[in-house]
Amino acid sequence: xxxxxxxxxxxxxxxxxxxxxxxxxxxxxxxxxxEACVCDLTPAFELSQPTVSHHLKVLHEAGLVERERRGVxxxxxxxxxxxxxxxxxSDLDATVGASR
Amino acid sequence: xxxxxxxxxxxxxxxxxxxxxxxxxxxxxxxxxxEACVCDLTPAFELSQPTVSHHLKVLHEAGLVERERRGVxxxxxxxxxxxxxxxxxSDLDATVGASR
Numbered sequence: 001x002x003x004x005x006x007x008x009x010x011x012x013x014x015x016x017x018x019x020x021x022x023x024x025x026x027x028x029x030x031x032x033x034x035e036a037c038v039c040d041l042t043p044a045f046e047l048s049q050p051t052v053s054h055h056l057k058v059l060h061e062a063g064l065v066e067r068e069r070r071g072v073x074x075x076x077x078x079x080x081x082x083x084x085x086x087x088x089x090s091d092l093d094a095t096v097g098a099s100r
Numbered sequence: 101x102x103x104x105x106x107x108x109x110x111x112x113x114x115x116x117x118x119x120x121x122x123x124x125x126x127x128x129x130x131x132x133x134x135e136a137c138v139c140d141l142t143p144a145f146e147l148s149q150p151t152v153s154h155h156l157k158v159l160h161e162a163g164l165v166e167r168e169r170r171g172v173x174x175x176x177x178x179x180x181x182x183x184x185x186x187x188x189x190s191d192l193d194a195t196v197g198a199s200r
Contacts, residue, residue, distance in 0.1 A: 002123075
């Protein structure tokens with residue numbers, strides 16, 4: 001991996017390196033039509049809707065999710081390439097954390 | 101992804117979310133026998149050997165690399181499951197960063 005690519009990927013991983021944002025990515029991927037608005041996602045967390053919106057904004061700014069406004073709601077879906085990373089991460093189970 | 105797994109993965113991603121550590125992972129994977137010591141890795145960076153050792157320690161503490169002492173050197177190799185994440189990340193090219 002060259003330096004340029006590493007410098008593109010590092011902030012993307014930083015955006016993902018948060019338990020709430022990881023779960024948001026997974027919830028969006030599993031939601032009907034693989035898209036969701038903040039109103040669909042907030043009930044899964046013990047967090048306010050503005051806080052969940054903030055985490056969605058971080059994911060969007062990192063290029064991990066795409067968004068589209070329809071009426072009063074914004075709908076989020078995973079960037080296609082982000083889906084593959086999520087699959088790989090799902091496979092990276094607790095044994096990694098336990099192997100220290 | 102449930103909350104427990106998200107809380108295991110988040111610190112692991114945080115450990116990866118650094119351009120030097122991403123390149124270290126890639127360099128170790130590509131080195132002869134897929135293992136390397138700090139003396140093999142330092143020349144690729146404009147960093148001191150203690151700084152590179154520090155980054156290797158962060159990767160080890162996150163469970164992303166395994167290490168083994170042989171004589172005066174410690175040899176590092178990727179944890180097998182980390183290899184798959186690295187493959188997925190290599191595929192996640194600059195278009196993600198460019199899609200904002």
